[in-house]
Amino acid sequence: MAVKPFGKQFRADFPLEDEYIPISHGAHGSYPAAVQAYVDEYNRRAEKHPDRWHRFDFRPLLQENLERAAALIKCDPKDIVFVANSSTGVNNILRSFPFEEGDKILCYQTTYINCDKTLDFLTHYKKVELVRVELNYPLEDDEVIRLTKEAIEREHAKDSSKKIRLGFFDAISSLPGVCMPYQALTKLFREYDIPSFVDGAHAIGHIELNLAELDPDFFVSNCHKWLFTPRGCAILYVSKRYQGWIHPTAIQYAYQHHDNPMDGSSFNEEHVPGVINLTSYLCVGPALDYRESIGGEEVIRKYNHELAVQGGELVANMLGTQVMENSTKTLTANMVNIELPIKNTTKTDQEITSFFMKKSIYEYNTILVVYKHNSKWWVRLCGQIYVDLDDFKATGEIILKMIKELEQA
Numbered sequence: 001m002a003v004k005p006f007g008k009q010f011r012a013d014f015p016l017e018d019e020y021i022p023i024s025h026g027a028h029g030s031y032p033a034a035v036q037a038y039v040d041e042y043n044r045r046a047e048k049h050p051d052r053w054h055r056f057d058f059r060p061l062l063q064e065n066l067e068r069a070a071a072l073i074k075c076d077p078k079d080i081v082f083v084a085n086s087s088t089g090v091n092n093i094l095r096s097f098p099f100e101e102g103d104k105i106l107c108y109q110t111t112y113i114n115c116d117k118t119l120d121f122l123t124h125y126k127k128v129e130l131v132r133v134e135l136n137y138p139l140e141d142d143e144v145i146r147l148t149k150e151a152i153e154r155e156h157a158k159d160s161s162k163k164i165r166l167g168f169f170d171a172i173s174s175l176p177g178v179c180m181p182y183q184a185l186t187k188l189f190r191e192y193d194i195p196s197f198v199d200g201a202h203a204i205g206h207i208e209l210n211l212a213e214l215d216p217d218f219f220v221s222n223c224h225k226w227l228f229t230p231r232g233c234a235i236l237y238v239s240k241r242y243q244g245w246i247h248p249t250a251i252q253y254a255y256q257h258h259d260n261p262m263d264g265s266s267f268n269e270e271h272v273p274g275v276i277n278l279t280s281y282l283c284v285g286p287a288l289d290y291r292e293s294i295g296g297e298e299v300i301r302k303y304n305h306e307l308a309v310q311g312g313e314l315v316a317n318m319l320g321t322q323v324m325e326n327s328t329k330t331l332t333a334n335m336v337n338i339e340l341p342i343k344n345t346t347k348t349d350q351e352i353t354s355f356f357m358k359k360s361i362y363e364y365n366t367i368l369v370v371y372k373h374n375s376k377w378w379v380r381l382c383g384q385i386y387v388d389l390d391d392f393k394a395t396g397e398i399i400l401k402m403i404k405e406l407e408q409a
């Protein structure tokens with residue numbers, strides 16, 4: 001089947017406003033009309049006969065969608081469940097893992113705010129200690145590994161009785177929007193016998209995943225970011241080594257206590273939530289079908305990545321700055337971070353972030369996610385099939401105007 005070329009013309013497949021420049025897909029995602037048809041159909045079925053739907057009919061669909069997700073990320077469907085979002089998945093794991101007072105969790109200062117706050121919660125409620133590794137990008141992958149290894153060794157040397165019980169890290173972090181060497185980190189933590197939790201919120205539909213090969217202990221990913229499902233759909237993977245210990249934050253009827261972490265007998269049923277609207281969970285298959293119809297995962301990934309790289313260069317040239325990248329070019333997948341030449345302003349950091357956020361939405365009908373990292377200002381832009389180089393150029397022009405406005409304000 002002939003498919004129209006990716007770019008602005010693909011916006012017609014999505015319910016996006018005509019004049020909006022959707023250059024930050026990674027933040028909230030978007031889904032096509034082809035998927036909306038399934039949302040409408042499932043909602044109709046649920047409302048026509050709520051008892052039949054909520055007691056029986058959604059079940060085979062849920063299973064089918066879990067199997068589609070598992071096939072994509074190459075894992076046993078029994079090892080994944082659906083959750084509403086990555087924050088929920090992170091909470092399910094962190095709040096049910098049997099941490100003991102004094103246990104340490106290794107994480108990074110780039111950890112996403114919701115996850116960082118959940119870790120902070122654990123310091124109060126479980127009396128765990130956080131070992132935060134500072135990452136100042138652009139970094140080589142080897143440096144991330146070295147800094148992590150040094151932190152583990154340093155903590156072990158301090159007091160061998162206080163264990164690092166978990167390594168928590170991103171596949172692709174949020175701000176900056178860069179790829180972490182999550183495969184090498186998983187391997188490193190395994191060498192020290194430390195369970196690994198990969199926050200892959202941005203990963204599914206963005207980078208190729210192979211969980212069978214990776215073999216993490218825990219992994220979570222939002223389908224509503226890069227996979228084109230409606231919001232409220234994420235997969236949570238728990239290795240068979242720990243399924244007995246992991247329970248949803250909202251406990252329901254299927255709860256069972258397991259002393260043996262390898263007893264996963266109630267893991268899947270415990271994660272079927274009480275009565276909520278489950279239609280987002282049932283849209284993984286339709287989203288994958290749509291993606292297949294327009295070329296498939298590899299073709300989408302290639303376009304998005306090349307656009308992010310070329311668009312990033314284009315905007316950096318317009319601004320006279322640089323893209324956040326390392327010598328082996330592993331930082332950029334479909335999100336690209338470009339330095340902003342902000343110099344003459346008396347505004348606080350908070351005011352600058354908020355200035356770009358609000359004004360870009362309400363005055364320029366786009367969205368500029370602007371943040372400070374390693375003492376410099378950056379903007380994070382995203383490649384997506386409905387965006388093209390002209391959108392990056394238009395965004396570069398908006399950024400130039402806004403910096404002038406900021407410096408004159």
Ligand SMILES: Cc1ncc(COP(=O)(O)O)c(C=O)c1O
Nearest residue numbers: 085086087112173174199201222
């Ligand atoms: C790295 C990372 N982790 C977790 C999350 C949380 O995702 P959600 O808000 O869907 O729970 C995000 C959201 O952007 C993220 O970027």
